[in-house]
Amino acid sequence: MMVIGLDMMGGDFAPREAVNGVKLFLDKHPSPAVHLALIGDQAQVQPLLDEAGIDASRYRLIHAPEVIGMHEHPTKALKEKIRSSINTGLHLLKEGKIQAFISAGNTGAVMVGALYSIKSMPGIQRPTISTLVPREDGSTGLLLDVGVNADCKPEHLVQFAILGTLYAKNILKVADPGVGLLNIGEEEGKGNLLSQSAYPLLRDNNKIRFVGNIEGRDLFSRKADVIVCDGFTGNIVLKMAESVYDIMNRRQIRDEYFELFNYEYYGGTPVLGVNEPVIIGHGISKGSTFEKMISLAGEVLETRLLDKFRENFTPAKD
């Protein structure tokens, strides 16, 4: 049996929307093979679970009386709020009491906490987070890093490319993912110092299928399944895409394709490159988003994604 841990206090609409997500998930997955560990303030969460009529045999509620706010300083908050839902969840994950941990809370705190407690995989220099990229033909690409690593070295982009390739194969079910380098020109030699140096490393790496540079205008095309960039560029792209969706919403433009820019459609993003499955959700996650994140955690475990990562990275020699 797999036990998936969920931070009930994370996100702007917690704990109510987290409870809604739990209900949606359990209704969709009637098999008792997945058990949920719901982590949060008992006094707040239990009444909502009861009210929603959630089957008590499918979960246990783990009391964590403290909450790290969305805008608190990660390191400081983790230290001061030992009994926060984030600290508690990561501790359970480290102890093997749960097999995956999901939080829509303070992203920085989850990242810092994960790096501190469960740590990077041997051989991985910089764990990363990604975003799914909707394409016009209905397929899905992957862009990484989207904000954890603002400054990158060329070797980091190569590691992102390998992690992304394995994610695309196993989770997105892309048979032979092509990797593109986000850049400001098509030919080798174009770009900034980072992309110029990363190009030959990506081209010569035999764990990936490199397809060359991808310009901003080709982000939503099928030129590459996995697109790598530093976290500064990736975060600007991600936030800009979200704002285009918001503007379209405000202007009441309804379109099947652009609807895919709605973060709710995808749920969360796993932290790629740490020793256990950790999934980070958007602060404004709703019930359906939580449901998708729990499902994603299940897939990450079922496909043994992290074992596949481990097989592809050689620990640095001492």
Added chain:
Amino acid sequence: MMVIGLDMMGGDFAPREAVNGVKLFLDKHPSPAVHLALIGDQAQVQPLLDEAGIDASRYRLIHAPEVIGMHEHPTKALKEKIRSSINTGLHLLKEGKIQAFISAGNTGAVMVGALYSIKSMPGIQRPTISTLVPREDGSTGLLLDVGVNADCKPEHLVQFAILGTLYAKNILKVADPGVGLLNIGEEEGKGNLLSQSAYPLLRDNNKIRFVGNIEGRDLFSRKADVIVCDGFTGNIVLKMAESVYDIMNRRQIRDEYFELFNYEYYGGTPVLGVNEPVIIGHGISKGSTFEKMISLAGEVLETRLLDKFRENFTPAKD
């Protein structure tokens, strides 16, 4: 009388669309105060001018028998094609025979040629190009650099901020432009090494009104009138915005606001920080785009924009 030079051979639809632009401009501006120097292959251009019935007293045609292709290597092409329209135009500008030069040709060649012949203004480390940013409320922002300077130092961003402020005041008629730093977090201290270092320099510069960090989601908001970033990030943002417009077009989404993402709406962008007015147009420029670029050149001259740049930059001491 001002003489504005126009490269008739630049752009994917040259010379026909350049001729259309000339006609549109002259029809709109019947006063003979502006004279045009049309630079290109006489055999190709003269018949089109005659066909369009353009008043011969408003222009002179300057024969330039060679054309630098859109994908040629800038430095190589400039050296080999001495009699190209780009070389000829920049030479006339340097000699004072024309007061501004416009080209929708090979952007790299125009930039390199301009830096080589008319050179950077004293005190300006890195000339730059910008793009106009349409905002939901109908106002217009300015983003720079958008591709000339892939790698930047913090001081370059400060210079972009000053150039952008003067451009916004004089050309966009924004009374007191606010300057934002494109970044991946709101607070000081967020971002990559470049933005972390640029923040205090921007904050403490008394030639601009700094309003802080601007995230990707706020690019189309009114938080800042001038947004500065390195050319790598700016180019990705620009191309991505163009692709959103293209996708909307393909999906037949018609919307007044997003229609402003059409590059034709704005025309070209001046090279900011060189000694004479040079305006670069999009390769796919149509007649209306050429018309707007000629008008923009007129405005740059009338507002004495370059003198205002000069007053704000102190040449480096030898």
